[in-house]
Amino acid sequence: RKEVEQDPGPFNVPEGATVAFNCTYSNSASQSFFWYRQDCRKEPKLLMSVYSSGNEDGRFTAQLNRASQYISLLIRDSKLSDSATYLCVAAPLTGGGNKLTFGTGTQLKVEL
Amino acid sequence: EAQVTQNPRYLITVTGKKLTVTCSQNMNHEYMSWYRQDPGLGLRQIYYSMNVEVTDKGDVPEGYKVSRKEKRNFPLILESPSPNQTSLYFCASSGHRGLYGYTFGSGTRLTVV
Numbered sequence: 001r002k003e004v005e006q007d008p009g010p011f012n013v014p015e016g017a018t019v020a021f022n023c024t025y026s027n028s029a030s031q032s033f034f035w036y037r038q039d040c041r042k043e044p045k046l047l048m049s050v051y052s053s054g055n056e057d058g059r060f061t062a063q064l065n066r067a068s069q070y071i072s073l074l075i076r077d078s079k080l081s082d083s084a085t086y087l088c089v090a091a092p093l094t095g096g097g098n099k100l101t102f103g104t105g106t107q108l109k110v111e112l
Numbered sequence: 113e114a115q116v117t118q119n120p121r122y123l124i125t126v127t128g129k130k131l132t133v134t135c136s137q138n139m140n141h142e143y144m145s146w147y148r149q150d151p152g153l154g155l156r157q158i159y160y161s162m163n164v165e166v167t168d169k170g171d172v173p174e175g176y177k178v179s180r181k182e183k184r185n186f187p188l189i190l191e192s193p194s195p196n197q198t199s200l201y202f203c204a205s206s207g208h209r210g211l212y213g214y215t216f217g218s219g220t221r222l223t224v225v
Contacts, residue, residue: 043219100210
């Protein structure tokens, strides 16, 4: 079983739709969580950190459920420019947060 | 501009010919890492460093070496490249013990024939 699992998609949604991705992690010691965005074969870029209380950044909302060991990303009012692969990341705080574990990503395609 | 710079962006080499991929960051970050990305496998950590002269193996270190003699530089060395090291490589750095995420370089696409 992979440490961080994501549905690879693709999720094909119309512009303006709301779309949600889930990600599960198996290491209960994981303490820090992130969502990264990666455009085709380019470098991953940090989209947002995920906090226990949930957090929102514009059209994007991230939530963490420690009991069920999953994190989610909600994108409202999807734009064409949101088309990308979204990577879920878990990391332990011990060791200084240097041991990131990436999911394989969920591909989103936003269409007209 | 705050950034992580990798070179080269593209490299085609032959089996067994030693090569070095350079990585430099200008953000005074303590933490640096190397990843490789392969289809269906995602990003996998090769080596990481928590500060100068402090390095450790990640999940897939075989066939790679690194060094951290200066805070800004973290080169990846392939002493004897093999075709199974054909991949997309990313260097990344972070301050604040990695708590606020990592900044990635633009990537190096390596082909070993």
